Amino acid sequence: MLSGIGIHSGVEIQIKISPGTPETGIRFFRQGYANTPIPCDARYALSAARATLLEKDGQRIRTPEHLLSALYGLGITCADITMSDEEVPILDGSAKTFTDAFIDAGIEALPCVAIPAIRIPISVQGPHGSTASVFPDTLRRFTYLLHFPNSFVGYQYYSFVWTPEGYITDIAPARTFGFRHEVEALKAQGLALGGSLDNAVVIGEDGYINTTLRFPDELVRHKVLDLIGDMALVGTPFTGHVVGVASGHALHAHLAQEIQKQIVIQ
Numbered sequence: 001m002l003s004g005i006g007i008h009s010g011v012e013i014q015i016k017i018s019p020g021t022p023e024t025g026i027r028f029f030r031q032g033y034a035n036t037p038i039p040c041d042a043r044y045a046l047s048a049a050r051a052t053l054l055e056k057d058g059q060r061i062r063t064p065e066h067l068l069s070a071l072y073g074l075g076i077t078c079a080d081i082t083m084s085d086e087e088v089p090i091l092d093g094s095a096k097t098f099t100d101a102f103i104d105a106g107i108e109a110l111p112c113v114a115i116p117a118i119r120i121p122i123s124v125q126g127p128h129g130s131t132a133s134v135f136p137d138t139l140r141r142f143t144y145l146l147h148f149p150n151s152f153v154g155y156q157y158y159s160f161v162w163t164p165e166g167y168i169t170d171i172a173p174a175r176t177f178g179f180r181h182e183v184e185a186l187k188a189q190g191l192a193l194g195g196s197l198d199n200a201v202v203i204g205e206d207g208y209i210n211t212t213l214r215f216p217d218e219l220v221r222h223k224v225l226d227l228i229g230d231m232a233l234v235g236t237p238f239t240g241h242v243v244g245v246a247s248g249h250a251l252h253a254h255l256a257q258e259i260q261k262q263i264v265i266q
């Protein structure tokens with residue numbers, strides 16, 4: 001059981017994670033609605049400002065991406081997640097609290113099964129030159145290029161070959177971030193109501209405002225964390241090289257839908 005506030009709603013949420021089955025994969029439940037699971041599946045992903053939204057049968061889950069990243073980052077492909085409200089808590093803005101909790105609770109190994117492989121490259125385009133692509137690869141690889149030309153941040157690049165151990169040390173602690181000038185605009189739209197200096201790295205004009213970074217390239221590592229979480233929406237791990245260039249959750253969900261078509265999810 002974990003609890004915390006949603007970064008966008010500001011609402012306090014309790015969340016309980018129980019073992020799932022290989023047949024049902026990762027599913028979300030709203031408390032009191034045990035008969036209407038919301039699967040972790042790109043076909044139920046709606047585009048939402050700044051976050052992923054899953055919706056099925058009138059039930060919705062907001063901001064599942066860091067929790068999904070922690071699950072897939074540790075190689076956990078089935079779990080039942082029950083939530084007291086619709087938005088997954090932001091905690092410290094990273095995936096570390098989730099990975100620590102899963103490691104404490106213990107993770108049960110399932111019999112090994114072959115995972116599908118990407119055979120043909122796929123690329124989808126978003127606004128402002130952003131792209132999300134996947135290429136054949138013998139490994140599970142995630143690469144991101146971040147570019148903020150009008151900020152001191154400039155370019156950051158990170159490429160990660162997936163292993164659970166590497167995920168725990170190099171990806172899970174990387175926190176979400178935002179520009180100071182965007183924060184007021186987001187709050188005016190009713191977003192980031194739970195955002196604070198405790199759960200996001202805030203980028204100012206000349207430097208980071210509130211924090212010592214956990215990694216010099218923490219921002220791009222967080223984008224790799226997001227990319228891993230969004231690829232959980234495919235519904236199965238796969239071998240391939242996923243590459244995001246200035247991309248966000250909506251474009252990643254679109255790529256996940258295209259990958260589903262190639263590897264034929266039942």
Ligand SMILES: [Zn+2]
Nearest residue numbers: 065176222226
């Ligand atoms: Zn994120």
